Amino acid sequence: MSLIQKISEKLGLNQGPKLPIPEFYQAYEKLFEVKYDENTLLSQAEYAIIDTEATGLDLDTDEIISIGGVTLVNQSIDISQSISFYIKGRKISDREAMALHGILPDQPFGMDELEALESLINFIGNKIIVGHYIGFDLKMINILLKKYGAPALKNKVLDTAELTKRLDFPLRNYQFAVNKEYTLDALCARYGVIPKARHTAAGDAYITAILFQKLLSDLDKKGISQVKDLKR
Amino acid sequence: MNEIIHRVNDFLKDFPPFTYMDKDTLFTISGKVIVKFFAKGEFIYKEKEATHEFIYVVNKGAVSISNTEKGYLVESCDEGDLFGLRPLLADSAYVFTAQAAEDCIIFSIHVSYLKPILKTNPKVALYVASVFAGTLEKRMHSNVSTLNAANFDPSLAGIENLQDLKVPVTCGPHLTVHEVAKLMTAKNVNSIIVVDANGLPIGIVTDKDLREKVVAGKVKKKAAISVVMNSPVYCMKPTVTVAELQIQIIRRKISHILITEDGSIDTRPVGIVTNQDLVLAESNNPAIIIKQIRKTRNPVALRHLRDVTDKLLTYYLDREISIDYLTEIISEINDQIIKACIRASFDEIDQYQYNEDDFTWIALGSQGRKEQLIRTDQDNGIIYKEEIAKSPEETKLKYLTLAKLVTQKLAVVGYELCPADMMASNPKWCMSIEEWKQTFGLWILEPGQEEILHTSIFLDYRKIIGSPDLTAELTDYIFSIIDRATGFLNLLAKSALLNPPPLTFFRNFVVERNGEHKDAFDIKQRAMLPLADAARLLVLVRKIPKLNNTPERFRKLAEIDAPNKEVYLMAAESYEVLMRFKAKTGLATQSSGRYINPNQLDKFQRVLLRNCFEPINDLQQIIKLRFQFSTII
Structure with a gap:
C-alpha cells in the first residue's frame, strides 16, 4: 500500500468501486444473527484455535503464508477437523522468517489466497476464536477480508497470553507481568508441552489448544466458568 | 501437509501396539485421533458405566485404573500406555474406573479404526490381548510381593531359620487369670494366645501382663483372662523375614508376634516368635556392628565396618524396609563411629586432658538431621565451656587440636572433608558456648543472605558426644530471641520458597539444563x-526443641497443626521415599545419589517420585499463608 493510498484511505477517500461481499462471508454473517448466549459454560462453548504465519510483522507490507487451526468442541480436539494450509506464491524476502518457518522463497505449492480465506472462515464459523497473542493474526485476516470486499471478523476472541496473565495476577496488576514469560515458548516450558513442529501455523495452533484446555480447567477452579465471566 | 497429524503420529509410533502398524495405517489413525484434556481428579470413565466407543492412550500425565468399590489400584498408566480396552472386546460396561492422577492429555481412538487392524495384524492383536491379560492378572494378584532377598544375610532369612518356631499354647477367653497362670507355668511358656470357639486368635497374655496387672493387684485372680489380654494380637505371615519381625518388635514395642496362616487374625495360629528368638537368630545385624564399632579405635577398621553397613543398607533398601527404622540404625552407626574416632583421639593427644562434660561435638546438616544413610561430606562443630585456668586462645587450641585429629580420622573412614570447611577443625566452628550464642544471635538478629545459608545447616545441630547441657543452652538461647527475629524468619521463609515444586504442569521433571549433570534431576x-527447609522453619516457629529429623518434624507438626495434618503426613512419607531414592542411587552409582536420570526410572518409580513432589506445593502455601506473603514476592 502506498503512502498516498494509506492517507486517502484514512480520509475515507479511496472507496473506488465497491466489491460485492463474497458468498462465503454472507453465509458466515448469518451465523451471527442469533445472539450469543453469554451464559454458555466455557466447557460447552465451541472454540476455533488458530495461528497464522506471515512473511513479517508489518501489517502494511507483509502477508499471511500459512494458516493452521484446530477446533475444541465438547472438550475434544478432533484431529480430523484440523486445518493446515499454505498460501500459494508468497514471496518471502525476510531471511530470518525463512529460516524460522523453514519455507523457501517463492513458495510454489499451496492454496489460492481466496480459497484459503474461504476455508478459514468456514472453519471458524461462529466459534470463539482462540490464539496466542492473537491480535496480529486477526488484523492480518481482517486485511485479507477487506481485500475481497468483506467486513471484519465478528467472533468473540480469547487470547491465551492474556488468560495466562489473568490467572497469574488475580488482582489484575498486570504491570508486574514480564512479557517474555508469556511467549508461546515460555508457556510451553512452563506447562511441559513439548514444542514440536513449533513455528508452523498448525503446530502452534495445536500447542495453543493444549495450553488453552489447561487454562480453561484452571479458570474453572477459580469459579470462572461461563463465557460472560471472561468479560472484564 | 498437516503438522498436527505428524505430531500425533510421531508420538504414537514409539509405543506398542502402534509400533507394529505400517506407516500408512498409523498415519490414517493419527489423523482420526481425538485429543482431550483431563484435569487431575477428573474421571475418564467409571466402573459399571457403559463402554465408550473409544480406546485411550495417555499422551501426557498419568491415569490411575482402580477398583473403587473395593478401593484398590489396579494399574497406573503413564505416557504411551493404552487403557480402556473393553470396547474392543464388545463388553458393554467398564469393570474399573479410570481417573486422571495428574493433569492429562488423552488421545482417544475410535474402535472402528482399530477393529479391522486387530483382524489383519496379529502382532497388534497379541499386544492388545496381553495388555488386557496383564490388567486382569494384576487384579488377581494385587498382593504379589516382588521382593527378592539375597540369602546370605541372616536378618533377611525367613522364620524357618529361627532356632525353633514354637507352636503357641492357647486357651479360651473364659478361663480365669489364675487358671491361665497355672497353665503357662505347666507348659513352661511366657505367653499364651486366647482363642475363640473356632480357634482364631483374639488376644495374647504375657508374663509381663500377669506381673503388672495381676501381681500388682490391679486385676483379681478370679477375673476372666479376657480382661487381662492384649487385643488384637499382632500377627504376621509365615513368609516374613527375621528383619521384618525385628522391625515390628522395635516399632510396636511388643515382645511377641503371632504367626498365623495368612498373617491376619482371621486364620489360625501356627507359631509364636519372641524377642529372644530374634536375638538368637541375629549375627550380621546392626547391633553386632555397633558392638564391634565400640570396641574399635582404628579408622581403617571402622571404615571396613562402615562398608559392611553399606551392604546391610543395600539389602534393607531392596527389601523396602521402612526408612524410619533405617535412619535410626544407620544414624546410630554413624554416631558410634564418630564417638570411636573422638575417643581414639583423646588417647592420642598427650598435651591435653579432655572431659566429655566440658564440650559437645555436634553434627550438622543431614547428619544432624539423622538423614545421612550413605557417607557424604562431614559437617560438624564443637561447643566448649571456657576453662578458667586457661586463656580463651589456649582453650580454643585445645579443642582445635582434637577436631583436626577427629576430622582426619573420619576422612579415613570415608566421610570426606567438607569442601566449604564447615568442620570443627575450622576455628570459626570450634567455639565456646558464649561465642556460639553470639554467632547465632548475629545470624538471627541481623540476617543476610549468607547467614540464612549458614543457619539452614547449623540450625540442625545435634549432640554426638559430650555434655547435653551445652546444646540445650544454645537451643534455649535461640528460642529466647526468635520472637524478636521477624526479619530472620521472613528470610528463612523466603528461602524455603526458593525452590518451587520440581514439576511442570504436565508432570515432566524439571531437569538440570547445564553442566555436568545436564538432563539429570537433582x-x-x-x-x-524444599521439604527439609519447610520442616525446619515450621518447627522453629513453634519452638519445638530437639527434633531434627525431617520426617519426624513433619509428624510432630501433624500432631500440633491438625488442619494441615494430611499435608504434613504426606510430606513425611514423601521425604522418606526421597531418602530411599537418594540412598539407592548413591549406593548403585558410588556417588552422593543426588542426581537421578528420570529417563532411567521405570514407570512405577517415576510415578512414585512425582507423587513425592505433591506436598511441596501445599507446604509452600502453608508458609506463604503463615508469613503473609502476597502472590508476588
Missing part, C-alpha cells in the same frame, strides 16, 4: 531441600 536441591 533430587536433593529440587525435592529434599
Whole structure:
C-alpha cells in the first residue's frame, strides 16, 4: 500500500468501486444473527484455535503464508477437523522468517489466497476464536477480508497470553507481568508441552489448544466458568 | 501437509501396539485421533458405566485404573500406555474406573479404526490381548510381593531359620487369670494366645501382663483372662523375614508376634516368635556392628565396618524396609563411629586432658538431621565451656587440636572433608558456648543472605558426644530471641520458597539444563531441600526443641497443626521415599545419589517420585499463608 493510498484511505477517500461481499462471508454473517448466549459454560462453548504465519510483522507490507487451526468442541480436539494450509506464491524476502518457518522463497505449492480465506472462515464459523497473542493474526485476516470486499471478523476472541496473565495476577496488576514469560515458548516450558513442529501455523495452533484446555480447567477452579465471566 | 497429524503420529509410533502398524495405517489413525484434556481428579470413565466407543492412550500425565468399590489400584498408566480396552472386546460396561492422577492429555481412538487392524495384524492383536491379560492378572494378584532377598544375610532369612518356631499354647477367653497362670507355668511358656470357639486368635497374655496387672493387684485372680489380654494380637505371615519381625518388635514395642496362616487374625495360629528368638537368630545385624564399632579405635577398621553397613543398607533398601527404622540404625552407626574416632583421639593427644562434660561435638546438616544413610561430606562443630585456668586462645587450641585429629580420622573412614570447611577443625566452628550464642544471635538478629545459608545447616545441630547441657543452652538461647527475629524468619521463609515444586504442569521433571549433570534431576536441591527447609522453619516457629529429623518434624507438626495434618503426613512419607531414592542411587552409582536420570526410572518409580513432589506445593502455601506473603514476592 502506498503512502498516498494509506492517507486517502484514512480520509475515507479511496472507496473506488465497491466489491460485492463474497458468498462465503454472507453465509458466515448469518451465523451471527442469533445472539450469543453469554451464559454458555466455557466447557460447552465451541472454540476455533488458530495461528497464522506471515512473511513479517508489518501489517502494511507483509502477508499471511500459512494458516493452521484446530477446533475444541465438547472438550475434544478432533484431529480430523484440523486445518493446515499454505498460501500459494508468497514471496518471502525476510531471511530470518525463512529460516524460522523453514519455507523457501517463492513458495510454489499451496492454496489460492481466496480459497484459503474461504476455508478459514468456514472453519471458524461462529466459534470463539482462540490464539496466542492473537491480535496480529486477526488484523492480518481482517486485511485479507477487506481485500475481497468483506467486513471484519465478528467472533468473540480469547487470547491465551492474556488468560495466562489473568490467572497469574488475580488482582489484575498486570504491570508486574514480564512479557517474555508469556511467549508461546515460555508457556510451553512452563506447562511441559513439548514444542514440536513449533513455528508452523498448525503446530502452534495445536500447542495453543493444549495450553488453552489447561487454562480453561484452571479458570474453572477459580469459579470462572461461563463465557460472560471472561468479560472484564 | 498437516503438522498436527505428524505430531500425533510421531508420538504414537514409539509405543506398542502402534509400533507394529505400517506407516500408512498409523498415519490414517493419527489423523482420526481425538485429543482431550483431563484435569487431575477428573474421571475418564467409571466402573459399571457403559463402554465408550473409544480406546485411550495417555499422551501426557498419568491415569490411575482402580477398583473403587473395593478401593484398590489396579494399574497406573503413564505416557504411551493404552487403557480402556473393553470396547474392543464388545463388553458393554467398564469393570474399573479410570481417573486422571495428574493433569492429562488423552488421545482417544475410535474402535472402528482399530477393529479391522486387530483382524489383519496379529502382532497388534497379541499386544492388545496381553495388555488386557496383564490388567486382569494384576487384579488377581494385587498382593504379589516382588521382593527378592539375597540369602546370605541372616536378618533377611525367613522364620524357618529361627532356632525353633514354637507352636503357641492357647486357651479360651473364659478361663480365669489364675487358671491361665497355672497353665503357662505347666507348659513352661511366657505367653499364651486366647482363642475363640473356632480357634482364631483374639488376644495374647504375657508374663509381663500377669506381673503388672495381676501381681500388682490391679486385676483379681478370679477375673476372666479376657480382661487381662492384649487385643488384637499382632500377627504376621509365615513368609516374613527375621528383619521384618525385628522391625515390628522395635516399632510396636511388643515382645511377641503371632504367626498365623495368612498373617491376619482371621486364620489360625501356627507359631509364636519372641524377642529372644530374634536375638538368637541375629549375627550380621546392626547391633553386632555397633558392638564391634565400640570396641574399635582404628579408622581403617571402622571404615571396613562402615562398608559392611553399606551392604546391610543395600539389602534393607531392596527389601523396602521402612526408612524410619533405617535412619535410626544407620544414624546410630554413624554416631558410634564418630564417638570411636573422638575417643581414639583423646588417647592420642598427650598435651591435653579432655572431659566429655566440658564440650559437645555436634553434627550438622543431614547428619544432624539423622538423614545421612550413605557417607557424604562431614559437617560438624564443637561447643566448649571456657576453662578458667586457661586463656580463651589456649582453650580454643585445645579443642582445635582434637577436631583436626577427629576430622582426619573420619576422612579415613570415608566421610570426606567438607569442601566449604564447615568442620570443627575450622576455628570459626570450634567455639565456646558464649561465642556460639553470639554467632547465632548475629545470624538471627541481623540476617543476610549468607547467614540464612549458614543457619539452614547449623540450625540442625545435634549432640554426638559430650555434655547435653551445652546444646540445650544454645537451643534455649535461640528460642529466647526468635520472637524478636521477624526479619530472620521472613528470610528463612523466603528461602524455603526458593525452590518451587520440581514439576511442570504436565508432570515432566524439571531437569538440570547445564553442566555436568545436564538432563539429570537433582533430587536433593529440587525435592529434599524444599521439604527439609519447610520442616525446619515450621518447627522453629513453634519452638519445638530437639527434633531434627525431617520426617519426624513433619509428624510432630501433624500432631500440633491438625488442619494441615494430611499435608504434613504426606510430606513425611514423601521425604522418606526421597531418602530411599537418594540412598539407592548413591549406593548403585558410588556417588552422593543426588542426581537421578528420570529417563532411567521405570514407570512405577517415576510415578512414585512425582507423587513425592505433591506436598511441596501445599507446604509452600502453608508458609506463604503463615508469613503473609502476597502472590508476588
